Amino acid sequence: MSAQIPIAVSHRVSERAKQILDVVAKFVEEDCIPADAVYEAQIGAGDARWNSHPPILEDLKKKARSLGLWNMFLPKGHYKESPGWTNLEYGLMAEWLGKSRTASEAVNCAAPDTGNMEVLAKYGNDAQKAKWLKPLMDGEIRSAFLMTEPQVASSDARNIELKIERDGDHYVLNGQKWWSSGAGDPRCKVYIVMGKNDANNKDPYRQQSVIIVPAGTEGITIHRMLSVYGYDDAPHGHGHITFKNVRVPAANLVLGEGRGFEIIQGRLGPGRIHHAMRTIGASERALEWMLMRINDPRKTTFGKQLREHGVILEWVAKSRIEIDAARLVVLNAAIKMDDHGPKAALKEIAQAKVLIPQTALTVIDRAVQSFGGAGVSQDTPLASMWAGIRTLRLADGPDEVHLQQMGRNENKRGKAVAEKIAAQKAKSEQLMKQYGVTRTEIGSNIKRSS
Numbered sequence: 001m002s003a004q005i006p007i008a009v010s011h012r013v014s015e016r017a018k019q020i021l022d023v024v025a026k027f028v029e030e031d032c033i034p035a036d037a038v039y040e041a042q043i044g045a046g047d048a049r050w051n052s053h054p055p056i057l058e059d060l061k062k063k064a065r066s067l068g069l070w071n072m073f074l075p076k077g078h079y080k081e082s083p084g085w086t087n088l089e090y091g092l093m094a095e096w097l098g099k100s101r102t103a104s105e106a107v108n109c110a111a112p113d114t115g116n117m118e119v120l121a122k123y124g125n126d127a128q129k130a131k132w133l134k135p136l137m138d139g140e141i142r143s144a145f146l147m148t149e150p151q152v153a154s155s156d157a158r159n160i161e162l163k164i165e166r167d168g169d170h171y172v173l174n175g176q177k178w179w180s181s182g183a184g185d186p187r188c189k190v191y192i193v194m195g196k197n198d199a200n201n202k203d204p205y206r207q208q209s210v211i212i213v214p215a216g217t218e219g220i221t222i223h224r225m226l227s228v229y230g231y232d233d234a235p236h237g238h239g240h241i242t243f244k245n246v247r248v249p250a251a252n253l254v255l256g257e258g259r260g261f262e263i264i265q266g267r268l269g270p271g272r273i274h275h276a277m278r279t280i281g282a283s284e285r286a287l288e289w290m291l292m293r294i295n296d297p298r299k300t301t302f303g304k305q306l307r308e309h310g311v312i313l314e315w316v317a318k319s320r321i322e323i324d325a326a327r328l329v330v331l332n333a334a335i336k337m338d339d340h341g342p343k344a345a346l347k348e349i350a351q352a353k354v355l356i357p358q359t360a361l362t363v364i365d366r367a368v369q370s371f372g373g374a375g376v377s378q379d380t381p382l383a384s385m386w387a388g389i390r391t392l393r394l395a396d397g398p399d400e401v402h403l404q405q406m407g408r409n410e411n412k413r414g415k416a417v418a419e420k421i422a423a424q425k426a427k428s429e430q431l432m433k434q435y436g437v438t439r440t441e442i443g444s445n446i447k448r449s450s
Contacts, residue, residue, distance in 0.1 A: 006324075009088060009331050017089040023067050024093045024107075032100035035060055036381075039102050049234035050184050050225070060106035061139055069107040071137055073114045073274060075338065079121045081137065087270065087334040091277040095327070098281025108137070112145040112182050115271040116192045119210070123255045123263050132190050132212060141189040144182035144215070146241065147264070149175065155398050157264065158204045162195035162243065164211060171197075171211060171253065173219075173246040177239075184225050184237020189215050194260050201258065208260030212252040219246035229387035268396050269342035272349050275392055276330045276356040282385050283323045283360040289380055290316065290367035306370060315366040326352075326359040347409065350402040357392040358399075364389065 002018035013021075035056050042054035064070060072090050074082040085093070097103040104110040113136055120133040135141045152159040162175025173195060182188050191213040201207045213220070221244070225237040255263055293299065294306035294316070306312050333348035342349070364386045368375030376383050393399050432438065 005092060006328060006331065008328065009335065012086070012335065013089055013092065017085060017092075020068065020072075020085075021089075021092055021096075024069060024096045027064065027067060027069060027106075028096045028100050028103045031060060031063060032103040032106055036101045043234055049232065050237065051186055052235055053185075053187060057102060057105060060102055061108070064107045070139075071108050071117075073109045073270075074118065074121060075270070077338075078341075079118075081121050081133075087273060087337045088331060091273060091331055091334040094274050094277035095281040095284070098278030099285040104278065108139045109274075111271065111274065112192075113143050114274060115267045116143045116145055116190075118270060119192055119254065119263055119267050120212075122266060123210075123259075124212075127251065128212060128254070135189075142182055142185050142187045143190045143192065144180050144188050144239070145267075146177040146180045146183075146191050146193045146213075148177065148179045150178045150240070151176070155401050157194070157208070157261065160194060160196055160208060162193070164193075164195040164197040164209055166197070166250065167247070169250050170247045171250055173211070173213065173243040173248060176242045178226060178241070180239040180241050182236055183215070183222060183239030183241060184233075185235045191215055192254075194264060197257050205261045206258040208264075209257050210254040210260045210263045211248055212254060213246065213248050217246050217248065219244045228391055231384055231387050233388075266342065269345070269349050270337065272353040272396050273330060273334055273337065275396070276333075276352040277327075279356045279360045279389055279392060280323065280327050280330065282389060283319075283326070283363045286360070286364040286367040286382060286385060287316070287319050287323065289382060290319070290370045293367070293370045312370065315370070319363045319366060322359045323363060326356050329355055347406060350406050353392075353396065354399045354402050354406075357389050360389050361386060361393075 002021045005013055038056045039054045042056060043049050043052050071083055072085050072093055075087045075090065076082050076084050097107065097109060117133060117136050120129055124133060136143060148154040149160055149162065152161055154160065162173060162177065165172045175195060192210060193213050194208055194210050196207050197209045198207045221242045223240045223242065225232055225239055294312050297305065299306055330352040333345055333352045336345035336348045364382055368382050371380060374380060
């Protein structure tokens with residue numbers, strides 16, 4: 001709640017935001033988390049899972065709107081559609097949303113819709129906003145984001161092959177996509193698709209474009225839904241989709257030909273912060289489950305409760321330190337975005353993107369270990385939390401890509417640092433002479449007799 005805001009950033013959080021943060025926390029803890037089990041039960045089994053829309057979610061959405069919790073993600077000062085929260089303020093809210101499966105969608109702040117709405121709000125024209133942004137912001141439809149392809153290494157987006165070719169007043173799309181998150185939902189009515197329209201452009205970052213594709217367009221085939229460590233994430237899903245001569249009006253192109261990389265970078269930056277703060281929330285919930293377990297009087301080992309074993313309390317302490325430190329890294333990135341925009345915060349965003357999932361996986365693993373066999377079963381949320389968060393080390397660019405970029409940028413300081421250290425050493429020698437002292441090496445006067 002607002003009382004838990006880190007003191008380092010609390011002065012940047014408005015009183016209005018603090019009040020809403022308390023509302024978010026109460027809504028998540030008292031409404032959404034209890035509803036998660038009902039949501040899962042209402043999805044059903046088998047193929048019916050892909051045609052279901054749990055009624056409890058609509059009830060949650062209705063309550064959320066009555067509480068003023070809706071579309072909080074669009075940052076103040078960057079979008080005219082913004083409800084007025086900064087990235088920092090929404091980040092604190094997103095942490096609470098990350099504790100529940102249903103919470104983000106209940107307040108219309110679920111991925112990939114948030115990123116897709118940001119694309120349309122920032123880069124879409126008036127017609128595109130009226131047709132697609134408005135129903136998304138009203139929670140009437142859902143969307144999917146199609147970028148990754150199975151036949152190439154999509155971690156380098158320059159490799160993307162789906163063709164977008166102009167034909168009169170239409171574009172024709174041919175190719176395939178997978179990990180098309182959100183495509184399984186029966187309410188998914190629109191895809192935001194990245195493809196290649198100018199493969200011969202000498203600038204590899206100007207070959208791609210982004211286009212809006214209605215989900216029911218002729219020539220689109222959903223072949224399967226991919227599972228994540230056995231979880232199908234129904235009805236949301238992660239689709240493997242092909243496009244065969246799919247004709248889309250030219251008016252659906254976003255911003256213009258060759259602007260794909262610009263759009264996607266604008267989309268992924270804020271999204272990484274959202275994922276990171278939700279993941280902090282999941283870490284907090286994992287720690288709560290661990291605390292419940294180690295204080296369960298029924299669970300004793302070697303004559304002691306789990307909390308009486310030193311190694312267990314060490315896990316708790318380490319988890320607390322790691323979560324609190326990770327939170328500050330994300331909030332620092334959010335502040336940098338608020339003050340200078342996403343482009344100026346690339347380093348800070350990458351730091352959060354890499355650190356937070358690793359931290360969460362460590363905390364969740366400790367919680368799993370404290371539960372023993374129950375921790376990997378359906379009897380706790382821990383196994384599904386671990387599976388979902390493990391994907392974040394791949395989603396929006398694998399860790400290695402971000403680490404390579406950060407390492408390369410950090411290494412640019414190498415020459416200047418070497419020169420600085422050399423100058424410092426030279427001055428030390430000068431000062432040694434000035435004060436008439438010499439450096440005595442340890443052990444230089446040791447003599448050994450034969």
